[in-house]
Amino acid sequence: MDLDKALSISAQGMQVQTTRLRVIAENLANQDTTGTSPSGNPYRRKTVQFENQLDQATGEATVKVKKIGEDMSPFPQRFDPSHPAADKNGYVRTPNVNSFVEVMDMREAQRSYSANLQVMQVTRGLLTRAIEMLK
Amino acid sequence: MTSQASGGTGVALFDLADRRLAWLGAREGVLSQNVANANTPGWKARDVVPFASYLASSGSSAGTLVQTSPMHLKGTLPDGTEGKVQPGEQSPDGNAVSLDEQLVKIAQTDTDHELASTVYTKYLGMFRMALGR
Numbered sequence: 001m002d003l004d005k006a007l008s009i010s011a012q013g014m015q016v017q018t019t020r021l022r023v024i025a026e027n028l029a030n031q032d033t034t035g036t037s038p039s040g041n042p043y044r045r046k047t048v049q050f051e052n053q054l055d056q057a058t059g060e061a062t063v064k065v066k067k068i069g070e071d072m073s074p075f076p077q078r079f080d081p082s083h084p085a086a087d088k089n090g091y092v093r094t095p096n097v098n099s100f101v102e103v104m105d106m107r108e109a110q111r112s113y114s115a116n117l118q119v120m121q122v123t124r125g126l127l128t129r130a131i132e133m134l135k
Numbered sequence: 136m137t138s139q140a141s142g143g144t145g146v147a148l149f150d151l152a153d154r155r156l157a158w159l160g161a162r163e164g165v166l167s168q169n170v171a172n173a174n175t176p177g178w179k180a181r182d183v184v185p186f187a188s189y190l191a192s193s194g195s196s197a198g199t200l201v202q203t204s205p206m207h208l209k210g211t212l213p214d215g216t217e218g219k220v221q222p223g224e225q226s227p228d229g230n231a232v233s234l235d236e237q238l239v240k241i242a243q244t245d246t247d248h249e250l251a252s253t254v255y256t257k258y259l260g261m262f263r264m265a266l267g268r
Contacts, residue, residue, distance in 0.1 A: 013171030
């Protein structure tokens with residue numbers, strides 16, 4: 001039945017947004033995680049990529065997380081000679097996490113999540129109304 | 136009894152409400168796909184064929200799908216067709232889903248479903264009244 005499919009598609013949509021939010025939380029929590037030695041890398045920002053997936057059982061196009069990748073942009077540097085991870089010139093490489101970008105991404109994830117939730121509520125309303133026709 | 140003959144007795148209204156509800160259910164499924172894929176690169180919003188053409192196509196055999204291309208597989212209900220993308224709506228990753236537009240369509244589906252189910256229930260009530268139950 002289509003309404004049941006709609007419910008599971010919305011659930012899938014909410015699940016991928018939750019994964020996205022988890023990755024954002026990881027990035028924000030690690031935005032100050034530097035290496036412990038001059039050769040060690042600091043935390044590298046993670047990215048999440050979505051992909052459309054055809055559910056073989058129902059024939060519906062659901063959504064899934066394609067992969068959690070890494071942001072390969074260069075690390076910003078900060079002058080801090082006393083830091084254990086400082087190189088011979090006194091610079092420490094810091095994570096390539098921009099908290100503004102993460103917060104904006106978080107807002108978008110929240111918006112998509114609530115849209116899916118709203119679809120779910122409407123679908124549930126349709127199902128309830130169909131059941132009430134039996135009474 | 137053919138549908139022509141039942142049209143005289145008014146039972147065709149049940150059939151019409153039934154098809155409307157099936158169409159609305161299919162539409163809800165397609166719209167939920169759009170919302171779930173609102174951040175998927177390359178995904179374009181889809182919608183089902185309008186109810187009028189769905190009804191016209193299923194005039195004799197209810198619930199059959201018009202095959203606009205010989206490559207299409209035969210389904211039982213209207214399938215998702217990609218709509219036209221408005222210029223400026225597409226994001227750099229090729230996604231063209233406007234969440235607001237989808238939510239408006241979902242609200243519309245909700246209202247239409249309420250109407251169809253109310254018609255069905257009221258009509259059934261008239262039959263019950265005639266039967267004296």
